[in-house]
Amino acid sequence: MMPNSSSGPGGVCRLLASLLYGLESHMDTSEDSSFLQDMLMGNTLHLLIKVYDRLQKYRAQRPAPLLDSTQGLAHRLAEELQDTVNSPETTELLNLLSKPHVQTLLLVHDVVAQKRFDPRLPPLPPLPDCNEEDEDSIKIVCLVKNQEPLGATIKRDESSGAIIVARVMRGGAADRSGLIHEGDMLKEVNGVPVEDKNLQEIIPILAKSEGAVTFKVVPGTNEELETNDTQVFVRALFDYDPQADPAIPCRDAGLEFQRGDVLQIVSQDDDTWWQARRHGDANLRAGLIPSRQLQERRVMLQRPEVLFHSPRVSRAFSAGLRSSFRLSRKKNTSQEVKQKIGEVHSGIHVPIYQDVLLYQRNPEEPYRLVLLTGPSGVGVTELKRRLLLSDPEHFCVTVPYTTRERRKQEKDGVEYHFVSKHTFEKDILDHKFLEYGEHNGNYYGTSLDSVRRVLTESKVCLLDVKPHSITALYTSEFKPYVVFVKPPSIEQLRQSRRKAKVLTSQNEQISTRIFTEEDFQNMISSAQSMEHNYGHLFEKVIINEDLAAAFTELRAALAKTETETRWIPNAWAHV
Incomplete structure (x- = not known):
């Protein structure tokens, strides 16, 4: 509050002068003192004070506008x-x-x-007439809305033929008013009777109504239902466009979303159509999305054709095994064949919505396991190598196990963990291996314990795996961050990999050859199959058109996972 000495014309100026005089003895040569002195003596402050004094003067006079x-x-x-006559002054x-x-x-x-x-507010239309016998049952509701939809859907009751409010969208104009509820019978809109009209005639009337809209309704039995928003969040595992969905009750009431979007489910009262908002969306009005049950039924109706007639899936049976260790594609054991068949069948499921919650890593917790996956030749191994070189103290890989003899220059626990065949086969039966295979009579494999050892060393464990192996690691213990490295278009592959080389075999004597057109086709089809069957597990998708740009994008994404809040599956919170 200003002291009394500041009242009257020039009061603030006098107060400022007194302040400067009082502070003069306390001023020194410090930077803070110089800043305060420059501010108090600056022209801008004095001009503002003059404006303030002038306004105070006119305020005391209480001027009134002439016009x-x-x-x-x-x-x-x-x-x-x-x-008038045209002149420069007139113009x-x-x-x-x-x-x-x-x-x-x-x-x-x-x-x-x-x-x-x-x-x-816009002028209200005249209220509709009510018969005396209807006075106790008729409700007149007047809503004021702008360009937004009403936020309610209607249907015709099969037994009575009446027009019924089917649902009220959370956050919409009808919901905010609290006057229209599910089950209300609609009689008139802006004085126009709707009982003898079909739904296709009523919807345009509601859509085109602007400003004040008056409804004549008969209250239904659901008027007192609670409409509290729930805190259920899901990650969408498919793309959805309500405009292309012939089954949705009202296309304009639908919510469009893309795979990976996080949705807040605000109502599951309807078993067929849920109400949801996109997380972080400024629009609080909910929209209709297909329920989990509805979308599962629709996918299952389409899935047999996809499974047994898609060339991508049939090629998956013959796809080679690529893992962190090197195995020959030419000498697959029966176990590997079973593994490939199991890979295809493990992808036969119906991913719709994934229940998620927010998670931020505690500094005392291990880092999240990083899984890199993608088709052979896309660059997964090279991206992992660059990560290791960029910060070998932070990133680390597992040491594989093998039953072959240790060579003279090798050290146990460095190149490999050398174990007996009996021990290896016992660990297979105990499900201790994430991936394993046989080459030239020797076993090679990646152990789950080796992953745990890296994480206990407070390092980020990097694994490049086939997609079917992700499910074994998709647990609350590892909380994997799954990165899918995807090839660009085949035209870009031809241009960017004209002189690149591909591994011809995955044994220990590496031989390479130039990419062929068949390699490009296989890479594209394999990526499509992986994304189709396992895309719901991918948290990050990187298109490797340029290796340097892909590495920069990957490095930045991994840095964010260590510090930022992320959405993770609900199941990971229950250890």
Whole structure:
């Protein structure tokens, strides 16, 4: 609060002068003192004080506006000037009066002069007539809405033929009013009877109504149902466009989303159509999305054709095994064949929505396991190698197990963990291996314990795996961050990998050859099959068109997972 000495003309200036005089003895040569002195003696502050004093002077005089419609005066003046002799002064004044900022200034003046501060609602239409016998059962509801939809859907009752409010969308105009509820019987809209109209005739009436809209309804039995929003969040595992869905009750009430979007489910009262909002969306009005049960039924109806007639799936049976260790594609054991068949069948499921919650890593927790996957030749191994070179103290890989003899230059626990065949086969039976295979009579494999050892060392464990192996690691213990490395279009593959080389075999004597057109086709089809069957497990998709750009994108994404809040499956929170 200002002291009394500041009242009256020039009071603030005098107060500032007194302040400067009082602080003079306390000023030193420090940077803070110089800043305070420059601020108090600056021209800007003194000009503001003068403006303040002048406003205080006029406030005491209580001036009243001479006119309360300067806009009208300016309009009449412009009309008279149009009829006068053309001169430079006349032209300049007309231009000045037509400028937007001058017109806005006149508008503000008139609003203040007329004291029109409250918003003006559009005039209400006349209320519909009610018969005396209907007075106790009829409810008249008047809503004011702008460009937004009403936020309710209607249907015709099969038994009575009446038009019923089927659902009220959370956050919409009808929901915010609290006056329209599910089950209400709609009689009239803006005085137009709707009982004898079909739904296709009523929907345009509701959609085109702007401003005040009056409804005549008979209250239903669901008026007192609670409409509290739930805190259920899901990650969508498919793309959805309500405009392309012939089964949705109202296309305009649908919510469009993409795979990976996080949705807040605000109502599951309807077994067929849920109400949801996109997380982080500024629009609080909910939209309709297919329920889990509905979408599962629709996918299952389409799935047999996809499974048994898709060339991508049939090729998956013959796809080679690529893992962190090197195995020959030419000498697959029966176990590997079973593994490939199991891979295809494990992808036969119906991913719809994944229940998720927010998670931020505690500094005392192990880092999330990083899984890199993608088709052979896409660059997964090279991206992993670059990560290791970029920060070998932070990133680490597992040491594979093998039953072959240790060579002279090798050390146990460095290149491999060397174990007996009996021990290896016992660990297979105990499900201790994430991936394993046989080459030249020797076993090679990646152990789950080796993953745990890396994580206990407070390092980020990097694994490049086939997609079917992800499910074994998709647990609360590892909380894997799954990155799918995807090839670009086949035209870009031909251009970017003209001189690149591909591994011809995955044994320990690496041989390479130039990519062929068949390699490109296989890479594209394999990526499509992986994304189709396991896309719901991928948290990050990187298109490897340029290796340097892909590495930069991957490195930045991994850094965010260590510090930022992320959405993870609900199941991971229950250890």
